[in-house]
Amino acid sequence: MLVNAFGELRTLADEGVLNYPYSTREVVNIVKHLEKYPHDSMSELVGNVLDFDKYQPEALQQVTTVLSKHGLPIEAYARNELFALRRKKEIQLTVERKSGLDVSNPKYGKVDPKNEPHVGGNTWAGGTGGRDTAGLGGKGGPFRLDAGHKVRQLSDEEKDAIPEEVKQAAREMNRKAFEDKLKEIRMSAHDHKLYAQFSEPIRKQVQQLKAVLEAMQTKSNERQWQKYQTHGELDDTRLIEGITGEKNIYRRRAEANPWADHIQEKPNRLKLVVDVSGSMYRFNGYDGRLDRELEAVVMVMEAFEGFEKKIVYDIVGHSGEGWEIPFVNAGSPPKTDKERFETIRMMHAHSQFCWSGDSTVKAIKEAVNTLSTENYDNSIVVVLSDANLSRYGIQPKELGKALMNGEPKVKGHMLFIGSLEEEADEINAQMPAGHSYVCMDLTKLPQILKQIFTSSLL
Template sequence: MLVPDWEKEAVPEHVQKAAREMNRAAYQERLRPDPDVRTRLPPCTDQMSGNVRKQVQSLRVLLSSLQAKGKERQWLKHQTSGELDDAKLIEGITGERTIYKRRGEQEPELGTPQEKPKRLKLVTDVSGSMYRFNGYDGRLDRMLEAALLVMEAFEGYEQKFRYDIVGHSGEDYRVEFVRSDRPPTDNKQRLQVLKTMHAHSQFCLSGDRTVEATRHAISSIAAEESDEAFVIVLSDANLERYGIRPEEFRRVLTSNPDVNTSAIFLGSLGDQADRLSEQLPSGRSFVCLDLKKIPQILQQIFRSGMLS
């Protein structure tokens, strides 16, 4: 049962402060080092790796096939203006006009080696509603599995594709779970990431900072040099409860043409996710209540980036 916001606001400040301190203490206790990390993870975790095995293989096949996208700066020949091309002096004498060359950017040819890594920032929803409604539709389990899918699939592709996993909730809009320069390298490290994500969702304060998280992810990744940049936002579509209008989220998603942005809704109360997705740009939003669809969605996102 949801507690109305007006009832929460009516609670005296000293009671709210005591509750927050108890909450923080429980959160820190949950994150204490554990010799067997599995003993403190949600029950479904033991099955997660098996659940995503086929999806991991599909995504790895996709990653291995991605081509370079970044434009190369080189001499563009056969121009009508610019610097005279010495190799076309004879053509100039005969009246040919395209005898110049100039420096410019050119799309790489198919098969061109990728000089810079592609970049992905996976923005995960670790808000309280993910934990609260997990029993309703498994949204938190699905989000953890999606994060595990990325961590396992991208292993070994660090030179080609670097990724971060960050989270957002009512407390913060940039909770760091995985850094691109320090990705998890074994099952224990990956499970520790999932443990932290699960604990944050369980103990965080209520609220929603999806828009701030998306804006920050886009601006931070745009400031980096990369072959291509992607921001993928995972959410439970529970935005209207906090007064966030679809057009506000839409503006942020489309704020930078140099960054490929998409939203994937992993949970929904009724048709909430469908209604929100319909009001976002076509090809930029997906409703995914079945993790088996994630590789196909990621393939569509990465392929559309290559074609843009």
């Protein structure tokens, strides 16, 4: 049992799915302990040997799944450790510091080959709470760079008190780095392994969403009213023709003509408005919100393939830099894994390099207004957000008003996919019923989209 379980963990580590390089040493230590203390708790013993404290919550859940599959009773212990780990991460968010030092010139910084945590100073790339270098929580740096360490956050007041010439230099370096990143994305060959990290975990959900779309298509092909019939129910719209003696003034239910596919009804319209603000990148290490959003976008792009005549969609982003940043144009969906991979990499790059700020409300209003002018019978706007709104003084009623702004042909919906503590739930509770959802688990996304589609498109 132990050999099989740790063998699979080692395989996952070799494949890069898990970071820790599992070896025989862990198994030997467990066996030695059991030989000496056969009545000790297996779950606590395995947990102590693995040192769960070093895991991210997602990795902890993956390790627990493997161990449980091979019959090792680890769930209860892991559940407690997972709770403690998440509480610890919440505490980490509150860590603030004051540097009391001036900024000088923005720079990338040195790369630490050991990737040790660096707090303060202006030397290392990926540090936290420092100055001048690319990192998190500091001031004067050119862009965000997450090296996976606990963040020491400088206050907004200290960040704002930066000389204008330093801010300008940081902006120029930021734009240059952003342009280089975009060139790298566009010039890179398709990396199947990297894309698979986003597509493989949601393979089942893609099939579920495709089933939802197929059900919609089937319903649209059910028995329909056929007009201009010589018998059946009287068609109220042809009473005048009946008075003048015409015979084909009836209608009746009949199967849709399978040979009339060239008579195309208008497709449905979907605008997906994704959150690519700086907080998506900044707090991705906290709850995986950016990774979750990228997986959600992959799910939509893959599931909608083959339904282009049924649903026309586009994907735009909102951040501190704008409210309609184009990622996928309407009527031109990505057709290959390479194109889909490029889309999510562009989203990731924007979140890393964009200016701070928020344009969620503006993005909702513009999306609804844009669809209201287009020639579609049914249109919906789905807005993704990480609920990091209180910092910018945005109230739930503003979001609700933007979603329900009096455009009857456009239905607006909000999905919160990230949250600091209970912020998403608190906002969601004040949103219009049936138009707001909290989705921290992507296995629930197909069902949420099904609710949206059935209430808005059918």
